[in-house]
Amino acid sequence: MTKLGNSHGVFFMLLMAVVVSSGCIETDSTDLGSDFNLDYDRVELNSTGQSVYQDSLSRGENVSEYEVESDNRMAMKFPGVSISVNMTSEGVFDDVSEVNTSGFMGFNFIGNSNSTEFNTMVRSTDNGSETFQRIMGKENRSEGESYSREELGITLEALNEVEVEDASVLGVSNQSGEENILLELEVNNSDLMRNSEQIFEVHSVVRESTDGGEGMESAGSFNETKAYLWTNREDRTPSKFAYYGSVDNGTIQVRSVTEYR
Numbered sequence: 256m257t258k259l260g261n262s263h264g265v266f267f268m269l270l271m272a273v274v275v276s277s278g279c280i281e282t283d284s285t286d287l288g289s290d291f292n293l294d295y296d297r298v299e300l301n302s303t304g305q306s307v308y309q310d311s312l313s314r315g316e317n318v319s320e321y322e323v324e325s326d327n328r329m330a331m332k333f334p335g336v337s338i339s340v341n342m343t344s345e346g347v348f349d350d351v352s353e354v355n356t357s358g359f360m361g362f363n364f365i366g367n368s369n370s371t372e373f374n375t376m377v378r379s380t381d382n383g384s385e386t387f388q389r390i391m392g393k394e395n396r397s398e399g400e401s402y403s404r405e406e407l408g409i410t411l412e413a414l415n416e417v418e419v420e421d422a423s424v425l426g427v428s429n430q431s432g433e434e435n436i437l438l439e440l441e442v443n444n445s446d447l448m449r450n451s452e453q454i455f456e457v458h459s460v461v462r463e464s465t466d467g468g469e470g471m472e473s474a475g476s477f478n479e480t481k482a483y484l485w486t487n488r489e490d491r492t493p494s495k496f497a498y499y500g501s502v503d504n505g506t507i508q509v510r511s512v513t514e515y516r
Contacts, residue, residue, distance in 0.1 A: 286330065286505065286508070287328055287329075287330050287499065287508040287509070287510040288499070288510070289479075289481045289499040289501070289510075291481075291483060291497050291499075291512070293425065293428070293437065293483065294428060294429075295425055295426035295427055295428040295437045296426050296427050296428075297425075297426045298424070298426050298427045298436075300424055300436070302424075303422075303424075304421070304422035304423040304424045304438050304439075305421060305422045307422065307424060307436055307438060307486065307491070308419055308422035308438055308440070308484065308486075310486075310491045311438075311484065311486035311491045311492065311493050312414070312415060312493075314490065314491045314492045314493075315411045315414065315415070315492055315493045315515075316411075316415065318411060318492060318515075319348075319349070320348065320349040321348055321411065321515055321516060322345070322346065322347050322348070322515075322516045323344070323345070323346045323348070323409050323410065323513055323514065323515055323516070324343070324344070324345050324346075324513070324514050324516075325343070325344040325345075325346070325409040325454075325511070325512065325513040325514070326342075326343050326344075326511070326512045326513075327340075327341075327342055327343075327344070327409075327451075327454050327455070327458075327509070327510070327511045327512075328340065328341045328342075328509070328510045328511075329341075329451075329455060329507070329508065329509050329510075330507070330508045331506065331507050331508075332505065332506055332507075333506065335364065335365045336362075336363065336364050336365075337361075337362075337363045338360070338361065338362050338363075339360070339361040339362075340358065340359075340360050340361075340455065340459055340460075341358050341359055341361075342356050342357065342358025342359075342373075342458060342459055343356065343357055343358065344356040344409055344458055346407070346409060346410070348404065348410060350380070351378065351379070351380050352377075352378070352379045352380075352402065352404060352407060352410075353376070353377070353378045353379075354375075354376070354377045354407060354409070354457075354458060355374075355375075355376050356373075356374065356375040356376070356377075356458040356459070357372070357373075357374050357375075358372070358373055358459060359371060359372045359373065360373065360459070360460055371390060371391055371460075372390075372391070373388065373389065373390045373459070373460045374388065374389045375387070375388045375458050375459065375460075376388075377402065377407070377457060377458065379401050379402040379407070380401060381401060382401070383398055383399065383400060383401050384398065384399050384400065384401050384402050385397070385398050386398075386399070388460070390460060402457065405453075406453055406457065407453070407457055407458075408450055408451075408453035408454035408457060408458070409454060409458075409513050411493060411515060413450055413453065414493060414496055416446060416449070416450065417442055417443065417446040417447055417450055417482075418442065418443035418446050419440050419441065419442055419443075419482075420441045420442065420443060421440075421441040422438045422439070422440050422441070422484070423438065423439050424436060424437070424438060425437045425438065425439050425483075427488060428485060430485050430487075430494045430495060430514075431494070431516075433487060433488075433489070433494075434487075434488040434489070435485040435486060435487055435488055435494050435495070436485070436486050436487075436488050437483060437484075437485055438483065438484045438485075438486065439482070439483055440482040440483060440484055441482075442480055442482045442498070444476040444477040444478070444480050444500070445476040445477075447477055447480055447482065447498060447500055448476050448477050448500060450511075451500060451509045451511065454511065476502075477500035477501060477502055477509075478501060478502055478503065478504070479499075479500070479501040480498060480499065480500050480501075481498060481499045482496075482497070482498040482499075483495075483496070483497045483498070484496050492515075493515050494514065494515060495512070495513065495514045495515065496511075496512075496513050496515075497511065497512040497513070498510075498511050499511075
């Protein structure tokens with residue numbers, strides 16, 4: 256996917272190609288909210304938001320085995336055309352990385368709505384990766400080079416790839432029965448765009464062709480972002496990461512929520 260900031264970029268064309276070729280059927284693209292469930296109590300800490308964030312990132316680097324549940328949505332709106340991709344992923348990361356995703360892609364063209372369901376399984380080891388995908392009853396299995404955890408997008412390692420320029424403490428929030436410190440993050444918009452691209456390229460029905468040297472380095476940037484991190488108050492390990500990104504006043508929107516266990 257290249258130049259997502261350009262409404263007629265490669266990513267849009269890839270989505271169009273997938274929708275047309277899959278013969279999808281029935282959903283409208285909707286606006287994705289930038290508001291998250293920020294239920295928290297204000298608290299005074301002896302640490303700054305940036306120090307809490309750095310501490311959480313360091314603790315996360317020492318976690319090698321964990322599970323994730325991630326909800327990712329994308330909405331694209333152009334004159335007469337709207338596209339949506341909604342998917343939920345569950346991942347287990349230890350000696351083997353395995354992520355199972357279910358979702359659907361919706362397409363609306365001048366009032367005609369279509370959608371299609373898809374399932375994707377990505378399994379990666381040191382020896383290589385295996386991808387299984389089912390779209391409209393058709394199954395496809397492929398093998399390739401190993402994915403690094405960073406490339407899988409929804410991992411703690413991928414969280415480390417998003418530069419955070421500032422972090423502020425909002426308060427204390429309950430997550431799965433445990434107290435968490437809720438941080439509001441000021442992120443690098445290009446890094447966040449790159450993370451979103453990785454998630455949708457690997458786990459949805461869209462694939463990027465890197466022929467000609469086009470790759471992540473040429474990606475665009477979100478114009479508007481909101482990002483939050485929940486980190487366990489006691490041991491400072493990351494519990495949840497959520498963000499919203501928008502391009503061209505909502506022409507393209509992404510919403511992502513990932514929980515780490």
